[in-house]
Amino acid sequence: MTTAYIEQIGRYAGEEVTVQGWLRSRRDSGKLHFLTLRDGTGDLQAVVSKAAVGDEQFALSARLTQESSLKVRGKVRAEKRAPGGYELEVIAIELVQLAEPFPIQPKEHGTGFLMEHRHLWLRSHRQHAILRIRHEIIRACRNFFDDRGFVLLDAPIFTPNACEGTTTLFQTQYFDETAYLTQSGQLYSEATAAAFGKVYCFGPTFRAEKSKTRRHLMEFWMVEPEVAWAELADVMDLAEEFICAIVERVLENRRADLQALERDIAKLERIRPPFPRMTYHEAVAVLRKKGNPIQPGDDFGGDEETLLSNEADRPLIVHRYPSALKAFYMQSDPAHSDLALCMDVLAPEGYGEIIGGGQRIHEYDKLLNRIKEHHLPEEAFRWYLDLRRFGSVPHAGFGMGIERAVAWICGLEHVRETIPFPRMLYKLYP
Structure with a gap:
């Protein structure tokens, strides 16, 4: 049979x-x-x-x-x-x-109850549609880079040092040493890019930010391409092409799931190049015109990202933020030394940042000085500095958080439904 x-x-x-x-x-x-x-x-x-x-x-x-x-x-x-x-x-x-009485019935349940029963909530039509779209997005990410000659080389989860900020690390004991759960695979991808040219890593990342916003998880997945001989303009173009390819793939293969979620598909069908681009200072001017109290030099938060992206019909690329707002490894703009050659891609409809990246410092002395300025342990970054001693070239890359991309494409209010078992502030069960 x-x-x-x-x-x-x-x-x-x-x-x-x-x-x-x-x-x-x-x-x-x-x-x-x-x-x-x-x-x-x-x-x-x-x-x-x-x-x-x-x-x-x-x-x-x-x-x-x-x-x-x-x-x-x-x-x-x-x-x-x-x-x-x-x-x-x-x-x-x-x-x-023969199953016992099922706790989730066809009636209204609070989010807290459903999160406590996440292991059972996954069986619902809604969660099924979301997580199948997540699968399609992940498959599209891999196919995009594989088809363009990138090599998948995953980075370690245990790291001896911080990638971006020491206040957002999960610390753990690694035998007789202190280790940290990775914030990003980028630094290691810079090493593999110097060996293979075009690479990407894809795995879980961890941020110990005590944040309860609708955009934050403590554990999430990132896909991070890194390209040797690339500059900021190159990775802005790559990010644009990447996002368009993902949305096209979901529309092609998961339209029924989008409809089950009552997603406005017409808005996704408008995701086509070119994406609008503006500098950080142009974005500040737009925000102030809209009544936001932001001052030049302030970082963008959720409110600012929402304002900038709320009325757009496609992703917005904001570039050249002040260097003081960005990580130690960001290359400075030759024309304006106080600005970093970096970019964020803000998803439309108010969803905000889904991609962050830019050009890395490739000069040894400059990187060493930046490490010292940020009071980072030079010994822990010895291997990273080595990359600038042996055949250093301009290189750039970015990272896209899968959960934020899923939330935007599915039209979800919160990222907690975008991963099978979300890890949020004060939420570690089940």
């Missing part, structure tokens, strides 16, 4: 198959039971007739509870009114486990 996945059930029209899954819901109508089965690939209506299965099997179907696991054998037939256009005429049911 063929075991079929629900997403492929149409291939077996007129045939008998077995479907393995869980009971999403049951509806009774006299001598018929309508079971909605899910198997992770989709939903399928299974019709149980007392005449077809007999008294014992019909009684079994009557006592099935939500999320009970079972194997159902039956004949596939086309039915326009059924989910997916097909249904299963049940011949036999094998109960694997």
Whole structure:
């Protein structure tokens, strides 16, 4: 007997198959039971007739509870009114486990309750759609860089030093040394870029910011390309092409999931190059004109990013922030030494930053001075300085947070639904 996945059930029209899954819901109508089965690939209506299965099997179907696991054998037939256009005429049911009363019912539940039951909430249609889109975005990221000759070389999670700021590190004991959970794979990608030319790393990153905003997680995933012989303009172009490719891929393969989330697809269809670009100082002027009290030299927060990106119909690239606001490794603008050759890409509709990056310092003396200015331990960065001693070249890159990209593309209010098990401030369970 063929075991079929629900997403492929149409291939077996007129045939008998077995479907393995869980009971999403049951509806009774006299001598018929309508079971909605899910198997992770989709939903399928299974019709149980007392005449077809007999008294014992019909009684079994009557006592099935939500999320009970079972194997159902039956004949596939086309039915326009059924989910997916097909249904299963049940011949036999094998109960694997009768589920206890399911805590998540078809009623309004608070976010706190749902997060406590995240391990079960993942089974809902909404979470299913979000996480399938996340999968598509990740697949699109890999394909984009693979197709352009980049080499995937992942960076370590344990690091001996900070990448950006010592106040946002998770510290851990590494035998007789102190180690930190990585904030970014960028520094290591600079080393691999000097070996391979075009590289990217893709993995979890950790920030110990005590932030409870809708855009922050303590653990999130980043894809980070790094390119030798590249400058700021090159990675701005690369980021633009990258975002367009991801959105196009999701629209092509996950349109039904976007519709299930009631996402305004027309807004995503407008994501086309070129993206508008402005300098930091131009952005400050725009913000002040909109009534924001920001002063030149202040960093952008969520309010500023929302204001800048709220009315845009495509991502906005803001570049050349003050060097004082950026990490120690950022190259300065030759024309304005107080500005960094950096950029942020702000997603439209008020979603704010999804990409940050820029050009790195490639001169040994300049980098050493910057390390000292930031009071960083020179010994911990000896290997990083070595990259400027042996064949240093201009190089640049960026990082995109997967969860923020998912939130924007799905149209979500908060990043907590963009990853299977979010790690937030004061939230480590389950």
